[in-house]
Amino acid sequence: MVKKHTEETFETAIVTHLTDNGYRQRNKGDLDIPTCFDTNLLLEFLQVTQPKEWQQITSIHKGNTERNVVARLVKEIELRGCLDVIRKGFTDYGVKFKLAYFKPETSFNQELINLYNRNILSVARQVRYTTANDNELDLVFFVNGIPIATAELKNQFTGQTVSNAKVQYKFDRNPKELLFQFNKRALVHFVVDTDEVYLTTKLEGSKTFYIPFNKGNKGGAGNPVNEYGYRTSYLWEDVLLQNTWLEILGKFLHVEVKEEEIQGRKIRKEKLIFPRYHQLDVVKKITNHAKENGAGNNYLIQHSAGSGKSNSIAWLAYRLANLHSANDEKIFTSVVVITDRRVLDSQLQNTIYQFEHKLGVVQKIDKDSNQLAEHITKGTNIIITTLQKFPEIVDKVGELPNRNYAIIVDEAHSSQGGEASDKLKLVLAAKDLEQAAKDEADKEDEENYEDVLRKNMQAKGRKPNLSFFAFTATPKLKTLEVFGVIDVTGKPHPFHLYSMRQAIEEGFIMDVLKGYTTYKLYYKLNKEIDDDPNVSKKKGASAAARFVSFHPHNLAQKTEIIIEHFRRVVSKKIGGKAKAIVVTGSRLHAVRYKQEFDTYIKEKGYSDIKTLVAFSGSVITPEKLEYTESQMNGFGEKELPKKFDTNEYQVLIVAEKYQTGYDQPLLQTMYVDKKLSGVKAVQTLSRLNRT
Numbered sequence: 001m002v003k004k005h006t007e008e009t010f011e012t013a014i015v016t017h018l019t020d021n022g023y024r025q026r027n028k029g030d031l032d033i034p035t036c037f038d039t040n041l042l043l044e045f046l047q048v049t050q051p052k053e054w055q056q057i058t059s060i061h062k063g064n065t066e067r068n069v070v071a072r073l074v075k076e077i078e079l080r081g082c083l084d085v086i087r088k089g090f091t092d093y094g095v096k097f098k099l100a101y102f103k104p105e106t107s108f109n110q111e112l113i114n115l116y117n118r119n120i121l122s123v124a125r126q127v128r129y130t131t132a133n134d135n136e137l138d139l140v141f142f143v144n145g146i147p148i149a150t151a152e153l154k155n156q157f158t159g160q161t162v163s164n165a166k167v168q169y170k171f172d173r174n175p176k177e178l179l180f181q182f183n184k185r186a187l188v189h190f191v192v193d194t195d196e197v198y199l200t201t202k203l204e205g206s207k208t209f210y211i212p213f214n215k216g217n218k219g220g221a222g223n224p225v226n227e228y229g230y231r232t233s234y235l236w237e238d239v240l241l242q243n244t245w246l247e248i249l250g251k252f253l254h255v256e257v258k259e260e261e262i263q264g265r266k267i268r269k270e271k272l273i274f275p276r277y278h279q280l281d282v283v284k285k286i287t288n289h290a291k292e293n294g295a296g297n298n299y300l301i302q303h304s305a306g307s308g309k310s311n312s313i314a315w316l317a318y319r320l321a322n323l324h325s326a327n328d329e330k331i332f333t334s335v336v337v338i339t340d341r342r343v344l345d346s347q348l349q350n351t352i353y354q355f356e357h358k359l360g361v362v363q364k365i366d367k368d369s370n371q372l373a374e375h376i377t378k379g380t381n382i383i384i385t386t387l388q389k390f391p392e393i394v395d396k397v398g399e400l401p402n403r404n405y406a407i408i409v410d411e412a413h414s415s416q417g418g419e420a421s422d423k424l425k426l427v428l429a430a431k432d433l434e435q436a437a438k439d440e441a442d443k444e445d446e447e448n449y450e451d452v453l454r455k456n457m458q459a460k461g462r463k464p465n466l467s468f469f470a471f472t473a474t475p476k477l478k479t480l481e482v483f484g485v486i487d488v489t490g491k492p493h494p495f496h497l498y499s500m501r502q503a504i505e506e507g508f509i510m511d512v513l514k515g516y517t518t519y520k521l522y523y524k525l526n527k528e529i530d531d532d533p534n535v536s537k538k539k540g541a542s543a544a545a546r547f548v549s550f551h552p553h554n555l556a557q558k559t560e561i562i563i564e565h566f567r568r569v570v571s572k573k574i575g576g577k578a579k580a581i582v583v584t585g586s587r588l589h590a591v592r593y594k595q596e597f598d599t600y601i602k603e604k605g606y607s608d609i610k611t612l613v614a615f616s617g618s619v620i621t622p623e624k625l626e627y628t629e630s631q632m633n634g635f636g637e638k639e640l641p642k643k644f645d646t647n648e649y650q651v652l653i654v655a656e657k658y659q660t661g662y663d664q665p666l667l668q669t670m671y672v673d674k675k676l677s678g679v680k681a682v683q684t685l686s687r688l689n690r691t
Contacts (some may be wrong), residue, residue, distance in 0.1 A: 042145025165191035221505035295404035302494035306508030579667035
């Protein structure tokens with residue numbers, strides 16, 4: 001009876017399911033340790049699927065063909081990385097070999113389908129991968145003899161969980177061993193127990209970072225109960241099977257390259273991106289639905305901050321651009337991505353270039369409407385543009401009824417403006433701060449980007465040749481009603497959900513409300529003072545008492561409180577690099593705060609705190625003086641995010657701008673001097689949720 005609860009039973013269940021569904025089971029000794037290939041399967045795949053090429057290379061190498069071809073492959077992987085070689089193959093003496101066949105988008109070419117079905121997926125148990133010791137891995141997964149993934153299994157009934165497996169990889173697996181070298185052999189390493197799955201794409205000893213690969217459970221982390229077996233069975237019953245596994249290998253995995261400057265030297269850092277479960281799931285569900293139902297549908301994707309939206313959008317755009325129906329007809333002529341995030345522009349270009357290795361697949365619209373019209377008419381695969389051109393897109397595709405278009409909208413484009421339409425670009429001439437705040441609150445309720453999109457869609461009506469994919473973390477109810485899926489009770493829901501709760505529980509974002517303190521409570525509790533050993537309790541308490549007696553009725557007193565709190569508490573966080581944001585009630589408030597901050601800092605002679613201000617348009621004060629953001633900061637609006645990212649500036653004072661979609665990981669504290677409610681409250685406080 002005890003036997004069925006052991007790790008071995010768990011391992012057997014996984015391997016049995018895989019071998020029942022097309023995998024070959026290999027012996028633990030089939031891994032050739034010097035090359036870390038299952039050489040026999042590798043050579044079998046090359047000879048069976050590419051007999052002409054094999055004949056060619058045999059006439060060149062004579063009796064040493066097998067050894068020389070494997071040696072050439074080893075060199076190619078060393079030069080280009082394993083992922084690139086698997087995708088694009090390798091050349092030996094002018095003879096080109098493929099290492100995997102990916103599923104064709106159409107069924108026109110039967111030969112390609114046959115080759116796809118000849119891929120050899122295999123699994124080996126208790127694999128010895130080094131001659132240095134007797135260490136063994138529970139499972140290794142191969143595609144055509146090349147190791148793609150490894151796994152350590154744990155079973156709760158033996159008193160061990162994924163946590164023990166993580167420790168095993170961190171401390172018992174040497175990252176210098178060939179099988180574990182980054183992008184040289186195995187691309188991903190799973191830790192699996194009966195309840196949860198985690199993965200990493202890079203072993204770095206104690207620094208190894210694992211991400212969850214779980215479905216989510218009732219809006220939170222983990223996996224739902226599976227009445228037919230283990231909670232984690234989706235890993236081997238779906239993800240590791242040929243169709244999904246080769247799709248991940250061919251159309252999801254990508255190498256993200258970033259250059260960092262350290263002490264004047266440019267350091268190139270590479271990261272292998274493997275989709276999290278919700279990313280894989282949303283792309284598969286949307287493409288399956290669009291494949292079956294064609295164009296003319298709306299999809300609302302409610303994915304929290306910390307969900308990896310940029311990658312999800314890149315993967316979805318690529319898949320939609322190549323999607324064909326069951327009748328082999330292309331579903332979308334073009335995919336239009338609406339965003340104002342420069343990072344997404346370059347990410348889309350780089351990610352898709354790795355899949356296609358062709359230029360011109362992605363076109364950014366950075367000129368005029370004629371450029372947009374030209375690429376829509378031409379049928380460019382993926383077009384990137386901004387919200388301002390949305391009405392033109394809808395009009396233009398309406399003129400082309402025989403073509404279908406997918407429009408993906410990234411909510412982050414609302415981040416820097418706080419203005420969704422020209423209507424909102426009003427010059428505020430208020431008599432006083434109270435009136436300014438009231439006017440601005442009225443304006444806030446008018447429209448945001450969501451409203452503009454919804455009203456455009458409602459005014460122009462649903463178009464049968466246009467599918468709309470909206471990514472947002474916090475949809476309004478009206479947006480859900482227009483773009484959501486109606487359930488049996490008549491209530492609208494998003495097409496796909498990755499909740500804020502799940503993101504928090506999985507550790508991708510912080511629970512901001514845990515650090516929420518009202519002004520009154522702050523002075524009653526003095527908690528920060530108790531926690532900070534650097535602050536004299538007596539001195540801190542008297543400072544707090546003085547502020548309480550002042551009770552801030554004016555900006556000068558609020559300014560003193562904010563600056564002193566920032567210097568005493570906040571500035572010491574995040575290794576002394578923490579930044580803060582002040583959310584004000586109106587643009588006139590922002591102007592006044594900036595003036596008060598600069599005056600106070602100058603009076604005190606502080607050199608460790610410097611401010612920036614962000615508001616739209618120009619503000620005319622009651623004294624008839626006009627101020628703009630650029631004039632007060634001393635540089636252009638577009639430069640602000642980059643400037644604030646430097647060590648020169650610590651505090652950003654805002655009125656509406658940078659309250660949504662803005663990603664600055666060093667933001668540690670927010671001082672809110674306005675009423676926030678509903679979606680706006682969630683979006684604003686979420687500026688602090690980056691880990």
